[in-house]
Amino acid sequence: MNLLRRPFQIIRADPRAYLLINALAYGTLLLGMALALIFPDLHAARTSSFVDGGQGALVDTVIGSPWIFGATIFLVNVFATALPLIVLPSLVIPFAGLVVFVIKTIDIGILLAPVDRTSALILIPHSLTMLIEFQAYALVMFGAYLLGRSWLRPATVGATTRRQAYVRGLGRLGRLWLAALALFVIGAVYEAVEIYFLVPLVLGA
Structure with a gap:
């Protein structure tokens, strides 16, 4: 239980930063979707790239088995x-991962945007998948933020040297990873259920 309690203690110690990280993660996802709705050709080009590229081939390979599909989703996310x-x-580099993931998130938003009736219907069950998985990403981003802040400002973690602060920041990142991994597992299981049961149900309605 202590392993699960520690991530919540870390969040409670700096709720404002945690909420800002969440706003950044989910807000950037919505920004990508908005861009796709404003520029439909952008969505079409990204979808074509996904289908014709390695990601599309990976989906085609694992889609036959719910267990393999769920495991693949987990491995890709992590x-x-x-x-x-x-x-x-x-x-x-302090905070570099936040910048990289923001760029990636815009791309994800463009790909998942509800640009037509089919994609809008799929988004109904997939919204929960995004909520779970992006909460996991937000936890990792929060850990990366705390690491960077500790590194640049050792006093925030009660350290006297940057090396000591870096190690303490890594410890916080590692504890947040435990909660993120649990969410990645839940998200992968739900996404498998979504793809095999909920999406056909929604599209058939």
Whole structure:
């Protein structure tokens, strides 16, 4: 229980920053969707790139099995998105991962925008997927922010050196990762249920 309690304690210690990170994550997603609605050709080009590229091929490969699909979603969210785009850049340059992920999020918003009836209907069950997964991303972003702040301002974590502050910042990031991983698991399970059961139900209505 302590492993689950610690992330909430970290959030309660700086709720304003946590809320701002959430606003950044979800706001940027909505910005991407708005851009796609304003510029439909942008959505068409991004969709074509997805279908014809490696991501589309990956979906075609794993779509036959709900278990494999869910596991793939989890692995992509963790090892192809959160880790390389948010965490790794932030380990080298303070807050760099936040900037990288914002750019990625705009792209995701463009791809998922409800530009027609079909995509709007799909977005009904998929909205919960986005809510869960982006909350996980927000936790990782919050951890990256705390790491950067600790690194630049050691006094915020009661450290006397930047090295000591960096280590303490890593500890907070690691604890937030535990909560994020739990959400990534929940999101992957729900997305599998969504794709195999809810989307056909919605589109058939």
